Amino acid sequence: xxxxxxxxxxxxxxxxxxxxxxxxxxxxxxxxxxxxxxxxxxxxxxxxxxxxxxxxxxxxxxxxxxxxxxxxxxxxxxxxxxxxxxxxxxxxxxxxxxxxxxxxxxxxxxxxxxxxxxxxxxxxxxxxxxxxxxxxxxxxxxxxxxxxxxxxxxxxxxxxxxxxxxxxxxxxxxxxxx
Numbered sequence: 001x002x003x004x005x006x007x008x009x010x011x012x013x014x015x016x017x018x019x020x021x022x023x024x025x026x027x028x029x030x031x032x033x034x035x036x037x038x039x040x041x042x043x044x045x046x047x048x049x050x051x052x053x054x055x056x057x058x059x060x061x062x063x064x065x066x067x068x069x070x071x072x073x074x075x076x077x078x079x080x081x082x083x084x085x086x087x088x089x090x091x092x093x094x095x096x097x098x099x100x101x102x103x104x105x106x107x108x109x110x111x112x113x114x115x116x117x118x119x120x121x122x123x124x125x126x127x128x129x130x131x132x133x134x135x136x137x138x139x140x141x142x143x144x145x146x147x148x149x150x151x152x153x154x155x156x157x158x159x160x161x162x163x164x165x166x167x168x169x170x171x172x173x174x175x176x177x178x
Contacts, residue, residue: 074100
């Protein structure tokens with residue numbers, strides 16, 4: 001299961017640090033043991049002015065969840081195929097999910113640039129974790145996202161416009177990376 005990143009921002013780091021220190025000092029004065037992971041997360045959330053970590057998590061994830069609500073089921077399924085760094089971790093069995101995932105990889109290629117097969121493999125390897133650049137490369141060529149010479153000596157990014165569904169997926173995928 002991929003980990004959900006929960007960003008934290010505070011208008012004043014000094015006040016945040018003072019409130020967190022005060023909470024830790026109170027625990028120490030009461031002879032309590034050091035806080036557990038969850039207790040520490042709750043202390044951090046309270047120092048940021050929230051009720052607890054669940055509130056912080058709900059506040060932080062409200063926007064991506066709202067954005068995902070308007071996605072198609074295939075797009076939501078495709079988002080689950082990526083880790084928190086935006087790397088493809090598996091190639092789903094369903095073709096529509098596979099093809100949508102390949103669009104995300106397509107965004108990493110530069111327009112009007114020629115690539116060797118070795119460069120294509122290196123770029124794909126940098127953006128997936130399961131070690132099969134050949135399958136991804138073939139799929140991109142079959143979908144006409146990448147063009148290539150018949151001897152496979154030169155590849156290039158094809159100028160294609162994604163469908164509205166793919167555009168919504170790419171927007172949500174980019175938002176998840178932030």
